Amino acid sequence: MVANRDTPKPQCVSGPAVIGQDGACNRRHTSGVQPLLEGPAPGPHKSGVIAAPAQTGRGHDDNVCRELSLRIRDFGERVSEDEAGIRSLLSRLDAVAINNLRYQLFAPYYDRHMLGHELAISNLLGQLVSLQSAAYPDALIGDSILEMTCGTGSVIDHVCRLLPPSRLTNLRITANDWSEDMKAIAREKLRNYPCQFTYASEDLGELSFKRGTFNTVFLSQTLHLIIDSDVQRQERESNYMFIDENRHLTEKLKVLRNAWWTLKERGVMVIIDEWPALLSDRGGPLGPGFAYLFNDGLRPADLRMVQDSIMSQLPSARYICQLKVPIDRHHHMYLIAYRKEHYEQGRLPETPGAASLREAAFQAVMHAFSSMDEHLRIGMNPRGGERPYVDFLPIATPVVASTLADIPTAAASCDCVVLRQCMHNQGKTERFNMISASMNALSVGGALVFIDEWLPPVGSPHPLRQTDIGSVYMGPFFRNLVSAGAVRVPIYEGFENSMYGYQFRKVI
């Protein structure tokens, strides 16, 4: 969550200022600081001597410096006094009491304040539903759903709006959350949907739902709030000098593991969260005091570490996708999804049918990207929003290239280049040349898409690690590109091989 940093605040012209909850500028004690900026603008002196114009004299700068240093010291003293008081009270409450206080205070403002986050989440879920229709006929969002922290019910609301109305009567949705204040808003928001709702108040770390209950589990905007209370105690005792977010990773994985057990076989876990997770010291609509209450338990973890840990520590976790759209100029919302799926640790058998399975998987990835395209383009650049990118072009007429000769030589002549299942057949120089030629051929806003297979076919002449596409070959082009989503489609259910699509957009 990021506070709305850019909301204009009233300018204070004298005395140390505090921005009140209503956004008004209140004065606190002045501790003898003389207002420098108050009073009439410099003008002719009574004696008729013209005052020196502001900014020119050295003495004038000294005054500004003196006032600034006094104000900073005064501000610092007051802040540390307030901070010490709030922290000492905080240390007397347990995690559930702190959480519920936070959301008791925040609930009335939550939906309005988080509108940018909600738009991003709705867009990502739209992409997920498109991916489901294009490439996962057995559904990524099944009939039995758990929202681990339903909050004000927004994620469930988006899901119900995005699925065909005919599915809603079959949905059994468990909306869990510690905070009764947040759930009260959720109940009101969701009451007209014909789904079957159950509300629960379980602690994420101790979920008691039966194993294998749900088709789909959502954990949204909460991963960055999951903390290890022993580590936090140490952080508080050190006056927060030793905060290292990754020390909370074990606790986050414990929560994800609990969620994983509640999934049925082939169930899907969807994690939605913002990176970086931020709350400015303004504290949003509730002011700086709330920032202390909130930041005390804000511990975002490194996205790559989270993903690697999921793949290595959750049994049978198979990657589905990583999608992202900007929330505002400060950060992105991500959606990552995994399916619980037992498979052989082995390669697709090289049977005569393998070629057609590969072709079908390739077409499914292409279809997924084109189905998701409209959502993606709106999410990245909604009109009138403060989003950072150039307009993305529709990927209507992709150039599908397997060799360098397939890529147009005219600069900025196409909207989309798809490098099809060729990276494993190319040496390093050829790979680089193909990417470079594609970048030249693409117009700004166009898409560079890799569709390739991991594990590669047996006998592939130039095996390529999946991560090398990004870290080695794309390196020279990163200033010109942003990543815009990745999806996986199984080639043959039950085996390790899958077709992966990675989409980048040219932004310079």
Ligand SMILES: C[S@@+](CC[C@H](N)C(=O)[O-])C[C@H]1O[C@@H](n2cnc3c(N)ncnc32)[C@H](O)[C@@H]1O
């Ligand atoms: C930022 S809100 C997100 C709400 C919702 N998932 C969404 O994306 O709109 C975080 C929610 O997590 C809940 N929460 C945090 N820690 C929890 C825990 N350990 N057990 C249950 N709920 C928790 C809070 O009460 C709060 O409603």
